[in-house]
Amino acid sequence: MLVVYYDIAIIGSGVVGLFIAYELAHYRVRVIVIDREAEPGFGVSKGHAGVIHVVQPPFNSLRSKLAIEGNKLYDGIAKRLHVRVRRLSTLLVARNPIHLIALPAVWFILNRVYGKHGFRVRVLGPRELRKREPNVKGLGAIEVNNYGVINSFELISQLYNFCTLNGIDFAFNTEVVKVKVLDDGVAILTNRGEYRARYVINAAGLYSADVARMFGDEYRLEFGKGVMLVFWGEQTRNIVAPLQLAPNPKTKGGAIIPTVFGTTIWGPSLSMSDRGDRSVNEADIEILNEKFGGLLRRRDFIPIRAYAGVRPIPEGDDFIITYSKLSKHIIHLVGIESPGLTAAPAIARRVIEMLRDAGAVLTPKDEVREVDPVVMTKSIIEEGGTINADQGEVVCPCMGVTRADIREAIRRGARTLDGIIFRTGLGMGICQGMCLGKAIKVISEELGIDPEKLTKSGGNSWLVTR
Numbered sequence: 001m002l003v004v005y006y007d008i009a010i011i012g013s014g015v016v017g018l019f020i021a022y023e024l025a026h027y028r029v030r031v032i033v034i035d036r037e038a039e040p041g042f043g044v045s046k047g048h049a050g051v052i053h054v055v056q057p058p059f060n061s062l063r064s065k066l067a068i069e070g071n072k073l074y075d076g077i078a079k080r081l082h083v084r085v086r087r088l089s090t091l092l093v094a095r096n097p098i099h100l101i102a103l104p105a106v107w108f109i110l111n112r113v114y115g116k117h118g119f120r121v122r123v124l125g126p127r128e129l130r131k132r133e134p135n136v137k138g139l140g141a142i143e144v145n146n147y148g149v150i151n152s153f154e155l156i157s158q159l160y161n162f163c164t165l166n167g168i169d170f171a172f173n174t175e176v177v178k179v180k181v182l183d184d185g186v187a188i189l190t191n192r193g194e195y196r197a198r199y200v201i202n203a204a205g206l207y208s209a210d211v212a213r214m215f216g217d218e219y220r221l222e223f224g225k226g227v228m229l230v231f232w233g234e235q236t237r238n239i240v241a242p243l244q245l246a247p248n249p250k251t252k253g254g255a256i257i258p259t260v261f262g263t264t265i266w267g268p269s270l271s272m273s274d275r276g277d278r279s280v281n282e283a284d285i286e287i288l289n290e291k292f293g294g295l296l297r298r299r300d301f302i303p304i305r306a307y308a309g310v311r312p313i314p315e316g317d318d319f320i321i322t323y324s325k326l327s328k329h330i331i332h333l334v335g336i337e338s339p340g341l342t343a344a345p346a347i348a349r350r351v352i353e354m355l356r357d358a359g360a361v362l363t364p365k366d367e368v369r370e371v372d373p374v375v376m377t378k379s380i381i382e383e384g385g386t387i388n389a390d391q392g393e394v395v396c397p398c399m400g401v402t403r404a405d406i407r408e409a410i411r412r413g414a415r416t417l418d419g420i421i422f423r424t425g426l427g428m429g430i431c432q433g434m435c436l437g438k439a440i441k442v443i444s445e446e447l448g449i450d451p452e453k454l455t456k457s458g459g460n461s462w463l464v465t466r
């Protein structure tokens with residue numbers, strides 16, 4: 001059997017694996033990213049809330065340190081990769097007189113911790129709260145600035161484009177099933193053959209403890225499901241959450257979150273679950289309603305979608321970023337729970353330092369190629385440009401996605417319906433996919449396959465049967 005040799009193998013093409021590959025794309029090393037899924041970002045990175053967070057409790061955790069560092073790196077990365085990011089504040093709203101009396105004390109505590117890292121904390125009185133957030137009911141609030149919301153689909157897609165443009169190899173639909181540590185590296189056995197690499201990075205998300213176990217390293221993970229409800233339209237200008245003086249485990253976390261798409265997310269909630277459970281039931285929605293419904297004056301917004309994601313929660317509730325006990329040539333990233341999206345750029349930089357410490361020779365490339373912005377037909381028209389016939393064939397009227405946009409998404413690597421959805425926004429509008437029949441036809445034509453061969457997200461997730 002053919003064995004393919006690399007300097008570095010990354011297991012996992014979630015946002016963390018992709019950021020590590022993005023950093024490595026600046027050096028003269030041969031890198032492969034291996035993923036069991038059909039496309040990048042189809043693991044935990046597919047179902048989150050898209051918030052760039054700030055300081056995290058517990059304040060002295062690695063999670064908090066890397067979130068602060070990651071937050072500060074995002075503007076530069078988003079500019080370079082042409083990804084939409086919007087900076088805003090989080091408002092913790094006082095809804096009763098006890099909360100109102102507590103505001104100065106909460107400000108004092110938060111300001112000591114957040115202020116030291118450059119995040120501004122302020123108390124807003126009722127009038128200022130009304131001015132800042134006309135749709136929010138409350139007696140006052142604490143404002144923390146420098147949060148962000150990002151188009152994480154665009155981020156994943158542009159990280160992937162950057163990596164492929166700069167020589168990183170990807171093996172999709174490829175599951176790592178066994179590893180063997182050799183004198184000069186690691187043999188990685190997959191369902192599609194063997195790879196050899198001198199260094200291996202385990203960025204396998206929900207399966208990171210399983211991959212670590214293949215090397216004889218033991219970690220315990222629990223799994224926390226988060227449900228999110230999406231509304232058409234923007235309910236608030238900033239991220240808004242009720243002030244909680246004593247956190248209630250049943251309603252922990254989450255907020256009213258304006259997105260870069262002009263929609264609003266409520267959530268995520270948090271409940272312990274098993275790894276494969278992405279179900280949403282009435283009780284989940286009730287928890288979100290109870291927590292966020294009372295914060296808004298106007299509630300006539302149309303809910304368009306509910307979805308769930310699952311986070312890997314490690315023992316000790318902190319990221320585990322460490323060498324394997326076997327060798328410094330193996331680096332484990334275990335339990336990269338929330339805010340892993342925020343921390344990912346900083347995690348990647350830490351991994352580069354660890355590779356250097358382990359003896360990897362990382363020589364910068366003379367030249368690195370930059371990615372172009374993704375230009376959708378909609379924006380060409382908005383800017384008064386002229387369009388061709390394919391750009392005139394609208395497939396998704398709500399989001400203005402055309403045949404040409406689908407063709408471009410395929411050119412950039414999409415192979416499944418979800419791959420197209422994430423790259424174009426197809427089906428994400430108010431009707432939530434009445435165009436899917438036509439979309440399946442056009443996507444199959446553009447991929448040059450029968451509609452029966454098109455899947456939602458790889459594997460056996462067929463969309464059409466005869």
Ligand SMILES: Cc1cc2nc3c(=O)[nH]c(=O)nc-3n(C[C@H](O)[C@H](O)[C@H](O)COP(=O)(O)OP(=O)(O)OC[C@H]3O[C@@H](n4cnc5c(N)ncnc54)[C@H](O)[C@@H]3O)c2cc1C
Pocket residue numbers: 011012013014015016017034035036037041042043044045046047048049050051052053174175176177203204205206207208211225226227268308309310311336337338339340341342343
């Ligand atoms: C509900 C929810 C809301 C969240 N909201 C936010 C937020 O607002 N802000 C924020 O900063 N963070 C948020 N997070 C956290 C964030 O989404 C994650 O921390 C981040 O996506 C983790 O990325 P990852 O690359 O580690 O994992 P993943 O995206 O899961 O990537 C791991 C990859 O490894 C692959 N893999 C696994 N095992 C194998 C194998 N044996 N062989 C080959 N491939 C394998 C998987 O297929 C997967 O693609 C949220 C998480 C959840 C669940």
